[in-house]
Amino acid sequence: MTRRWLFADQLGPHFDVGRSGVLLVESRAALGRRRYHRQKLHLILSALRHRATDLGDSAVYLRADTYGEALAELGEPVRVYEPTSFAADAFVRRRLESGEVESVDPTPGYSLRKDEFATWAGDRRRLRMDDFYRFQRQRLDLLMEGADPVGGRWSYDDENREPPPKGKATLGAPAPYRPREDDIDAEVRDDLDRWARDDRLETVGADGPRLFAVTRREALAALERFVTERLVGFGPHEDAMLKGDWEMAHSLLSVPLNLGLLSPVEVAERAVQAYADGDAPLASVEGFVRQVVGWREYVWHVYWHFGRTYRRRNTMAARSSLPPWFDDLEADSVDAACLGDVLGGVRDRGWVHHIPRLMVLGNWAAQRGYDPDELTEWFQTRFVDGYDWVMPANVVGMSQHADGGAMATKPYVSGGAYIDRMSDYCGGCRYDPKKRVGEDACPFTAGYWAYLDRNADRLEGNNRMARPLQGRHRLKDLHELVEQEKARGDDPP
Numbered sequence: 186m187t188r189r190w191l192f193a194d195q196l197g198p199h200f201d202v203g204r205s206g207v208l209l210v211e212s213r214a215a216l217g218r219r220r221y222h223r224q225k226l227h228l229i230l231s232a233l234r235h236r237a238t239d240l241g242d243s244a245v246y247l248r249a250d251t252y253g254e255a256l257a258e259l260g261e262p263v264r265v266y267e268p269t270s271f272a273a274d275a276f277v278r279r280r281l282e283s284g285e286v287e288s289v290d291p292t293p294g295y296s297l298r299k300d301e302f303a304t305w306a307g308d309r310r311r312l313r314m315d316d317f318y319r320f321q322r323q324r325l326d327l328l329m330e331g332a333d334p335v336g337g338r339w340s341y342d343d344e345n346r347e348p349p350p351k352g353k354a355t356l357g358a359p360a361p362y363r364p365r366e367d368d369i370d371a372e373v374r375d376d377l378d379r380w381a382r383d384d385r386l387e388t389v390g391a392d393g394p395r396l397f398a399v400t401r402r403e404a405l406a407a408l409e410r411f412v413t414e415r416l417v418g419f420g421p422h423e424d425a426m427l428k429g430d431w432e433m434a435h436s437l438l439s440v441p442l443n444l445g446l447l448s449p450v451e452v453a454e455r456a457v458q459a460y461a462d463g464d465a466p467l468a469s470v471e472g473f474v475r476q477v478v479g480w481r482e483y484v485w486h487v488y489w490h491f492g493r494t495y496r497r498r499n500t501m502a503a504r505s506s507l508p509p510w511f512d513d514l515e516a517d518s519v520d521a522a523c524l525g526d527v528l529g530g531v532r533d534r535g536w537v538h539h540i541p542r543l544m545v546l547g548n549w550a551a552q553r554g555y556d557p558d559e560l561t562e563w564f565q566t567r568f569v570d571g572y573d574w575v576m577p578a579n580v581v582g583m584s585q586h587a588d589g590g591a592m593a594t595k596p597y598v599s600g601g602a603y604i605d606r607m608s609d610y611c612g613g614c615r616y617d618p619k620k621r622v623g624e625d626a627c628p629f630t631a632g633y634w635a636y637l638d639r640n641a642d643r644l645e646g647n648n649r650m651a652r653p654l655q656g657r658h659r660l661k662d663l664h665e666l667v668e669q670e671k672a673r674g675d676d677p678p
């Protein structure tokens with residue numbers, strides 16, 4: 186019988202611990218290799234140490250410089266589940282050859298195995314998320330009536346794009362679950378402080394009370410609170426942003442899901458149960474199920490499907506380095522109300538919801554031509570739920586259109602009008618979303634046109650961009666606007 190080595194994102198009961206015990210490793214090299222958000226390191230360490238405490242004597246908990254040293258110290262072979270990055274996968278495959286790893290078993294962290302996805306993908310010309318989602322719904326029998334979707338439609342996405350409610354500072358959803366810190370958190374905080382003082386660790390972002398679940402008990406409580414109190418409001422305002430309400434009706438489950446504390450199927454099934462019990466409407470439940478067994482699993486599989494080089498794609502030839510204020514999360518140096526608030530959210534929590542990620546941060550980065558590889562690294566390290574496998578599809582594909590359209594048929598770029606419609610930011614901003622040039626010209630509006638002008642040749646064959654590309658010729662101030670944005674350079678807007 187062989188001990189199983191569980192990685193820091195394999196911490197729930199669906200990662201079977203068997204009867205031979207478990208190895209958990211805290212690698213100092215892995216923690217210090219990149220400049221991570223302080224709260225992200227806290228979550229990972231807290232999760233690992235809590236799991237070790239829960240497992241008691243059946244767990245060997247090693248603190249080593251590298252994973253290799255930990256394996257040498259253990260001195261016996263281990264079994265592993267498939268890890269979640271190319272680098273970790275290569276590591277365990279090498280150790281498989283050397284005999285230190287006995288087997289690499291399919292991960293129970295996702296509902297569909299890699300070989301099953303390969304069969305589904307077959308020789309399809311395009312891997313469409315919508316097709317994959319239907320396949321998942323049918324296969325997992327989620328919201329199905331025989332062969333048909335409950336309610337007669339697969340997606341209620343078109344009902345979920347409402348702007349924020351007028352005149353309201355918050356959505357008014359019941360508060361999400363908040364964990365209570367304990368002695369393990371205090372010890373983690375002390376360790377991180379000490380390593381930073383000794384110059385052994387450089388982090389970015391603010392420390393703060395732990396906001397996300399790191400144990401199975403906490404994760405189940407967070408799921409339950411979301412499903413029973415907040416799911417009913419999930420959906421209609423999914424795409425909206427409010428400066429006074431960072432959580433809105435989102436589930437805040439990405440951290441426990443990505444730590445492997447919850448299985449995606451149990452999460453989706455719990456939401457479907459709420460619909461069956463009459464506790465949440467179909468549009469909200471369907472929207473949530475689509476995120477968890479549709480988007481999340483699709484993003485996981487395309488990571489492996491597109492391969493290691495996908496992350497380096499750069500078809501928009503964007504080569505600017507991230508300016509220091511952006512890289513260091515210096516939100517106070519930013520006047521643009523939307524970008525300042527969102528960057529501040531990343532600094533203070535390492536988390537903002539999907540639309541600020543896509544339509545503020547990603548939009549800004551695309552407009553300014555930030556290098557997608559650098560940006561991917563930034564998202565992965567600055568967000569508490571960032572992992573290698575989540576980044577390429579979301580950042581390189583969706584948000585930067587750097588893959589030539591393999592993920593999304595058009596770039597997610599927009600001017601200030603979109604942000605104005607979908608948020609309450611613009612009213613309190615020194616810029617005017619309608620202005621393209623001048624002192625109070627909105628940097629997103631001007632940036633949008635400058636982006637189109639700079640990338641006109643690259644977007645030429647894209648039918649969905651034909652109208653906006655044509656539209657730029659009607660702007661009398663296009664030249665002035667392009668010069669204005671060039672002059673803005675790397676300064677914070």
Ligand SMILES: Cc1cc2nc3c(=O)[nH]c(=O)nc-3n(C[C@H](O)[C@H](O)[C@H](O)COP(=O)(O)OP(=O)(O)OC[C@H]3O[C@@H](n4cnc5c(N)ncnc54)[C@H](O)[C@@H]3O)c2cc1C
Binds near residue numbers: 480
């Ligand atoms: C530029 C960019 C970067 C992103 N980076 C990350 C990341 O580092 N880690 C991460 O988990 N998600 C990432 N996402 C996807 C999504 O924004 C987050 O999963 C979501 O905001 C997390 O908040 P939540 O748990 O409240 O999600 P909800 O809105 O409540 O959605 C429920 C769950 O669905 C899953 N999900 C939904 N969309 C996606 C998606 N596109 N990719 C993966 N999972 C999805 C998540 O597990 C999430 O917890 C990113 C999206 C963009 C556009």
Ligand code: SF4
Binds near residue numbers: 521523604
């Ligand atoms: S005016 Fe422009 S910069 Fe200001 S909040 Fe609106 S979109 Fe953002």
